[in-house]
Amino acid sequence: MSVYRIAANQHRTTCILDVKTKNPTVKTFTFKDKYCAKAEPGQFLMLWIPGVDEIPLSILDARKDGEVTVAVKKVGEATEALHSKKVGEVIGMRGPFGNSFTIKNGRILMVGGGTGIAPLLFLTKKLASKTTKLVFVMGAKTKEELMFIDELEELCSKGNVVATTEDGSYGIKCLATAPLERLLAKERFDVIYTCGPEQMMRKVFDLVEKHRIALEASLERLMRCAIGLCGSCAVGRYRVCRDGPVFTASQLREVKREFGISKRDFNGKRIPLE
Numbered sequence: 001m002s003v004y005r006i007a008a009n010q011h012r013t014t015c016i017l018d019v020k021t022k023n024p025t026v027k028t029f030t031f032k033d034k035y036c037a038k039a040e041p042g043q044f045l046m047l048w049i050p051g052v053d054e055i056p057l058s059i060l061d062a063r064k065d066g067e068v069t070v071a072v073k074k075v076g077e078a079t080e081a082l083h084s085k086k087v088g089e090v091i092g093m094r095g096p097f098g099n100s101f102t103i104k105n106g107r108i109l110m111v112g113g114g115t116g117i118a119p120l121l122f123l124t125k126k127l128a129s130k131t132t133k134l135v136f137v138m139g140a141k142t143k144e145e146l147m148f149i150d151e152l153e154e155l156c157s158k159g160n161v162v163a164t165t166e167d168g169s170y171g172i173k174c175l176a177t178a179p180l181e182r183l184l185a186k187e188r189f190d191v192i193y194t195c196g197p198e199q200m201m202r203k204v205f206d207l208v209e210k211h212r213i214a215l216e217a218s219l220e221r222l223m224r225c226a227i228g229l230c231g232s233c234a235v236g237r238y239r240v241c242r243d244g245p246v247f248t249a250s251q252l253r254e255v256k257r258e259f260g261i262s263k264r265d266f267n268g269k270r271i272p273l274e
């Protein structure tokens with residue numbers, strides 16, 4: 001492990017500088033951290049909520065002034081405790097960890113679902129000025145759960161953000177993968193980046209296999225050490241924390257029997273993905 005990686009794995013503490021409510025279940029938290037401020041889109045950090053737990057979170061933004069932002073969905077004990085934190089309170093972190101999306105130019109298609117939109121927004125900020133075309137397809141269950149539409153509409157040219165909701169409360173009533181099928185049937189894209197629920201990403205992968213396009217997908221697994229030691233994030237021969245979280249189509253082909261189908265629980269037992 002490089003000296004930089006060893007240093008990045010040291011626990012640090014910092015104060016929350018800003019909290020924003022994005023929707024009823026998601027808040028963004030901004031803080032200063034010199035290591036995570038150098039993160040690239042796709043990388044994640046381990047955020048420590050004192051007295052509660054340490055959880056993996058994708059980096060939503062990392063800026064030259066040292067500020068880092070994460071978007072957090074309230075789903076259980078640790079995320080609930082974090083949601084109750086205010087500006088000035090102390091949190092801890094390690095990281096950044098994992099690989100990042102490859103920055104490519106040309107015709108780009110992004111497919112994001114739920115909090116998976118966060119790392120793709122970070123990537124869009126880096127790519128928007130370099131691409132020939134950038135289309136962002138985003139999906140959520142309801143309008144309330146759709147995030148970062150304004151930011152994405154500012155970054156992508158007019159008409160290139162396609163929003164879908166399962167209940168039809170905003171955009172097109174369908175899964176995010178439906179407009180994707182239509183887009184791929186009529187246009188050529190050089191690369192697809194995706195992050196979100198794994199069943200969604202599996203459908204994207206199956207379509208990509210049919211259309212033979214480059215793919216980068218960011219996976220989530222249970223994470224504890226985040227440095228490739230404990231094995232809780234294993235998918236096939238890969239450790240998602242160290243070899244991912246971003247995987248290419250050829251890597252996903254190797255783990256086809258697990259990708260979008262199963263994961264390991266905290267006891268290492270393989271369980272179906274919800």
Ligand SMILES: Cc1cc2nc3c(=O)[nH]c(=O)nc-3n(C[C@H](O)[C@H](O)[C@H](O)COP(=O)(O)OP(=O)(O)OC[C@H]3O[C@@H](n4cnc5c(N)ncnc54)[C@H](O)[C@@H]3O)c2cc1C
Pocket residue numbers: 044053054055056057058059070071072073074075076077078079080115118219220221222223224245
């Ligand atoms: C690489 C990566 C990036 C992530 N990025 C984000 C993000 O940007 N925003 C966001 O809101 N969430 C993100 N998550 C998911 C987030 O880590 C979990 O929602 C969080 O750990 C739940 O903790 P909890 O105590 O609130 O809930 P719990 O009640 O403990 O768990 C609820 C569910 O969250 C998942 N989970 C719990 N602990 C972990 C863990 N240590 N590692 C992975 N998953 C866990 C499990 O599926 C569990 O069923 C990411 C996960 C990974 C692996």
Ligand code: FES
Pocket residue numbers: 222223224225226227228229230231232233234239240241242
């Ligand atoms: S979280 Fe321990 S090996 Fe990946």
